[in-house]
Amino acid sequence: MSAGQLRLCHRDDIPEGAARGFLPLPDAPRNVIVVNRGGQLHAYMDSCPHYRGGTPMAWRKDAYLDAEGAHIACHAHGALFDIETGACVSGPCLGRKLTRVPLSEAPDGSISVPAQVAGRAARES
Amino acid sequence: MRIIGPDYLVFGVDDLEGSKTYLKDFGLKPVQLDDTGWLYEALDGTGVIIRPKSDPSLPAPLETKNMLRQQIYGVEDAGALDEIEAEMSKDRRVTRLSDGSLEFKDDLGFELRFQVTIRRELSMPAEKINAPGAPAQRAPNELGVTDDMAALPRSLSHVVLFVPDMDKVVRFFCDRLGFVVTDVLTGAGPFLRPQANDDHHTHFFIRTPAYMQGCEHLAFHMGGPTELMVAGDRFVRKGYQSFWGPGRHKFGSNWFWYFNSPLGVHFEYDADMDKHDDSWVAREAPNGPEASQIFLLQWREKWAPSGGPEGGSGA
Numbered sequence: 217m218s219a220g221q222l223r224l225c226h227r228d229d230i231p232e233g234a235a236r237g238f239l240p241l242p243d244a245p246r247n248v249i250v251v252n253r254g255g256q257l258h259a260y261m262d263s264c265p266h267y268r269g270g271t272p273m274a275w276r277k278d279a280y281l282d283a284e285g286a287h288i289a290c291h292a293h294g295a296l297f298d299i300e301t302g303a304c305v306s307g308p309c310l311g312r313k314l315t316r317v318p319l320s321e322a323p324d325g326s327i328s329v330p331a332q333v334a335g336r337a338a339r340e341s
Numbered sequence: 342m343r344i345i346g347p348d349y350l351v352f353g354v355d356d357l358e359g360s361k362t363y364l365k366d367f368g369l370k371p372v373q374l375d376d377t378g379w380l381y382e383a384l385d386g387t388g389v390i391i392r393p394k395s396d397p398s399l400p401a402p403l404e405t406k407n408m409l410r411q412q413i414y415g416v417e418d419a420g421a422l423d424e425i426e427a428e429m430s431k432d433r434r435v436t437r438l439s440d441g442s443l444e445f446k447d448d449l450g451f452e453l454r455f456q457v458t459i460r461r462e463l464s465m466p467a468e469k470i471n472a473p474g475a476p477a478q479r480a481p482n483e484l485g486v487t488d489d490m491a492a493l494p495r496s497l498s499h500v501v502l503f504v505p506d507m508d509k510v511v512r513f514f515c516d517r518l519g520f521v522v523t524d525v526l527t528g529a530g531p532f533l534r535p536q537a538n539d540d541h542h543t544h545f546f547i548r549t550p551a552y553m554q555g556c557e558h559l560a561f562h563m564g565g566p567t568e569l570m571v572a573g574d575r576f577v578r579k580g581y582q583s584f585w586g587p588g589r590h591k592f593g594s595n596w597f598w599y600f601n602s603p604l605g606v607h608f609e610y611d612a613d614m615d616k617h618d619d620s621w622v623a624r625e626a627p628n629g630p631e632a633s634q635i636f637l638l639q640w641r642e643k644w645a646p647s648g649g650p651e652g653g654s655g656a
Contacts, residue, residue, distance in 0.1 A: 275363065275601040277580035283355035283603075292584055293503075293557065294406050294605030306406050308553045 221320060221328040224248060228325060230257065235280040235288065237262055244334040246270070248317050249280050250327065251288065253299050257327065260302050260314035264290040270315075288314065342424050342519040343417035344535035345458050346543035347497050348387050349380065350559055351411040352604050353394035353402060359603040360391050366579050367600075367608055368493045368561075368572055383561055385460045387415075387497035391604070400444075400452040407555020408605050412451060412500060413442075415458025417537050425455050428517055448513045449504055449554065463495060468565020468612075485567070492572035494561030498611050499543045501558045504530070505551040514544065522623050524592040529628035532592060539616040541593035558599060558607035562614070566596045569612040573598040577640050588637035592624070597634075 224238040230252040237247035247262035263270025275291035282289040287296040295307030302314035369381035382388035442456035469478035514520040520533040532542035563569040586598035595614035626632040
C-alpha cells in the first residue's frame with residue numbers, strides 16, 4: 217500500500233450486489249461505503265447530501281442499499297442514489313450527489329482510499 | 342373535539358423482514374394482524390402497522406416515495422367521531438367503517454383514520470430520582486440502574502410530517518379538528534397538540550418541497566431519560582444507526598434520540614415532555630441548532646479512566 221493510503225478491506229470482503237461500510241481510521245467521522253456492482257467497486261462517503269455536513273445513511277450496519285439492491289438508499293428520509301454515479305434519483309436531495317471516493321486496488325486485492333478521506337465529514341460542494 | 346393523538350401509523354414497506362427485525366429490536370411487541378400485516382405495539386397498545394408496499398389492503402400511497410400510508414388517531418368516545426364526521430362531511434367524502442371508525446383525506450392528501458382509542462391505560466412509575474432539598478423518590482436500597490433494567494417504549498408520542506403547504510395543514514388541524522399550536526420554530530414549522538392530550542405536541546410540521554411530502558419521524562415515550570439512554574445504547578449495540586442524539590429539546594423539553602430505519606423515516610425515543618393547558622401562549626424561535634436543543638451528546642463505546650498516570654493500561 218502506497219503512502220497516504222488507508223486500507224479498507226479485501227476485494228472479496230464485498231460480495232457481488234452487496235454494500236459495506238468501513239471506517240478508514242478508528243476515529244474517522246464517517247464511513248466509506250463500498251458497493252460491488254457486477255464486479256466493479258464503487259465507493260462514496262456515508263454522508264447524505266440532504267443536510268449540510270451530511271448525515272449517515274444506513275439503518276443498520278452495512279444496510280446501505282434499498283430492498284431490491286438497485287440503489288444506495290439513505291434511510292433517514294428515503295433518498296435513492298444511482299450506484300454508478302452517486303446521483304440522487306429520488307427523494308429530498310434531488311439534483312445532488314454523494315461524494316465519490318477514489319479506490320485503489322493492490323495486486324493482492326487490497327482496497328484502499330486516500331488518507332484525507334478519514335478527515336472528511338462533509339460532502340464536497 | 343376530543344382527539345387524543347396517534348394510535349397507529351401505517352406503513353407500506355420495501356423490506357418487510359428488515360422492518361420486522363428493526364421494530365422488534367426497537368422494543369415494540371409484534372402482533373400478527375392477518376396474512377400480510379403486523380402491528381408492533383408499545384406497552385399501551387399504540388404502535389406501528391407494517392405491510393408489504395404492494396398490499397392491496399393499504400390506502401393509496403403518497404405521490405412521493407415516502408412509505409407512510411395512513412395515520413390512525415384515537416379519540417375519547419363515539420361522540421367525538423360523530424363530531425368529526427359532521428365537520429369533515431361538509432367538504433369531503435368520509436367513510437364510516439363497520440367498527441365505527443372514520444376514514445378520509447386531509448387537505449394535503451394524507452390518509453387519516455379516526456377511531457375510539459385502543460390505548461390501554463398504563464400504571465407504571467416514571468423514572469425516579471433523588472436530589473438534595475427534595476424528598477427522595479427512591480426508597481432506601483432501591484437501585485436506580487441495573488444491567489437488566491427494562492427500557493421499553495410506553496406509548497406512541499408524536500408524528501412529524503414534511504408538508505408542502507403549511508398554511509393549509511395548520512388550518513386543517515386547528516380550524517377543523519380543534520388542535521392548538523403550542524410553539525413555533527420559524528422556518529420549520531409549528532408544534533400542535535389536540536384537545537384531549539396535554540403533551541406539548543403530538544404533531545410537528547416541517548415545510549418542504551412537494552417531492553418530500555411524507556413522514557419525517559415518529560416518536561415513542563419512554564419512562565424517563567435513563568430508560569431513553571439505556572434503550573438507545575442497546576439499539577446502537579445491535580448495529581443500528583443513530584441519526585441525532587441523545588439530547589434534550591428546548592420546545593417540549595423532551596429528551597430525544599433519533600435513529601435511521603428501513604421504513605425510510607426516523608424512529609425517536611423521547612422522554613419527559615412538557616405538559617400544557619389552554620392558558621399556554623405559544624413561543625416562537627428561529628429554527629436551527631440553538632433553538633432545537635438545550636444540549637446534544639453523542640454515543641461512544643464504554644470507557645473508564647484507569648491505568649497509571651503515564652497512560653499505561655494498568656494491566
